Amino acid sequence: MPRECIQTYFPWRKCFVFDRPSSRANLQKLEMLEECELEPDFVNQAKAFCDHILGASMPKTLKGGIGVTGFLLAKLAVTYVDAIRCGKIPCLENAVHALAEIENSSAVQMAFQHYKEEINKKADLPTEDQKEMSDLHSQCEKEALHIFMSRSFKDDDQKFQAVLAERIKKEYEDICQKNAEQSKNFCVALLLQMGEDLEYSLENNYYLKPGGYEDFQQDLGNTISQYNEATRKGIKAKETLSDYLKEKDTRGSMILAADKAMTENEKQQKEEQAKVELAKWEAATLDAKLKDTEMQLEDQRSSYNLHIQQLQDKMESDRRKAVQEHERLLNKKLQEQKAMLEQGFKERADQLEAEIRQLRSQGTGRGPCGSFLGNVVRSIGRVFGF
Structure with missing residues (x-):
């Protein structure tokens, strides 16, 4: 025995x-x-x-070829011994399951912390455009997912990967919101600074005179030019300028109405020109919003595809390890059977023959079935709304 x-x-x-x-x-x-x-x-x-x-x-492995580090081995031993101390029947499978819960939770936290620290450290807010933020998000998420995949194991229903995906998605949404707010605040402050002379003239009714509308348009144009030349305004640059021009359009209409140097026909033409210019900026603002929204949707699609691809790569790696472990075990059983026959232990050799047949029938080399992959895809897809 x-x-x-x-x-x-x-x-x-x-x-x-x-x-x-x-x-x-x-x-x-x-x-x-x-x-x-x-x-x-x-x-x-x-x-x-x-x-x-x-x-x-050889490196220590769990069933399925999962590598065991010294840290994992120590935790596994403690879990197993604690079961004995509590009077329970020790079961290696239960110990592995309990260890997987602990390690996968830790893997989620470690991966998420890496993402959060990296994107907040590298993001120079406000970013020039949404693409700059999207590229950084993609890089940091890929690194975080690699950390999770390298440390997690037996996350069979992808529960922990879905948690990581949800936390990264929420953090990215938060930093995008922060990026938009900083851009808005920066642009408002920039317009206040560059339009300081214009505001002073408006407050002191400088433009309420014959020819004042032309002076107003010239000063407003100078403010817009200076604003457009400034860099790092961020994703709210066009929207903020559009809001600014709407407010100045109301003031401009009052100045135009009071300008005695213009005929009614000239005033009407100027008013139409102002409306066309304002409509142009509003259209540009709407176009920028649509592009940013599409970019964020593309970020979600890219994140979804990245999670699925990384998961498939890990599953294929685990499958290869399981095949190697299966082949080593089968070869060892064959060697033991041969040794038992040579030593005259026929009964034990027959038992080994049954074990060998069972091993050969397990079909370890087959990949995961379609229904399993479908469940995985749906689990990750729910996080991204797919």
Whole structure:
């Protein structure tokens, strides 16, 4: 029975035999001994063991070929031992499931924190346009998703990936809103600064005189030119200017009506010109809004495609690892069966034959079925409204 247990739980094994490290009197203070005080045979055996562990041993894996780091192994051991201490029946599968919940939650937090820190650090608000923000979002999201995929495991229903997608989406919406607000505030302040002389003249009724409308139009044009020459105004540049011109159009109509130097026909022509100019800016503002909205929708489509592609890549990588693990286990069973037959243990060899047939029938090399992928796509799609 002990032999079978060892063979079952340690299918790949290499045995080492160690002599007593030192004299009986020194065993109680073994950790304090210098290497020269140890038996030479033990030192050589220990060196051979360490060389094997560091150079020849395979990385530890869970079922399915999932790699286990030292950190994960420590947590797995604690979870398993705690179950024993609580009087429960220890189950490796349950321990792995509990560990996956903890690690996947941690993977979500680590990936999201990376995204949040990077996009807030690299975003020079207000950005010149929405594309600048979109490109930065795409880069940071890709890095965050890579962090999540490299650390998460057994997220079979993509629950944790969906949580990450939702948090990144919300953070991106928040920073886009912040970007718009900063752009708006900057543009308003810029127009106040560059239109300071114009405002002074309006407050002091400078334009309420013959020929005042022409002076008003000239000063307004200078303000607009200076505003357009300024850089880094952001995505609200056209909208803010359009709002500014609407307000000045009302003042301009009053000045035009009071201008005694113009005939009624000239006033009508000037009024029509002002309306055409204002309509042009309103159309430009609407066009900019539509482009920004389309860019944000494209961001969602790109994020959705990125999540699906990264998930498919991870699933394919996990499948290859599972195939390799399956092949190693099958080869080991075949070697054990051969050894049992050579040693005359026919009953055990027959048991191994049944295990071998079961392994061969499992079809580990097949990829995930269409219905599973469909459920995954729908789970991620719900986050982005698809």
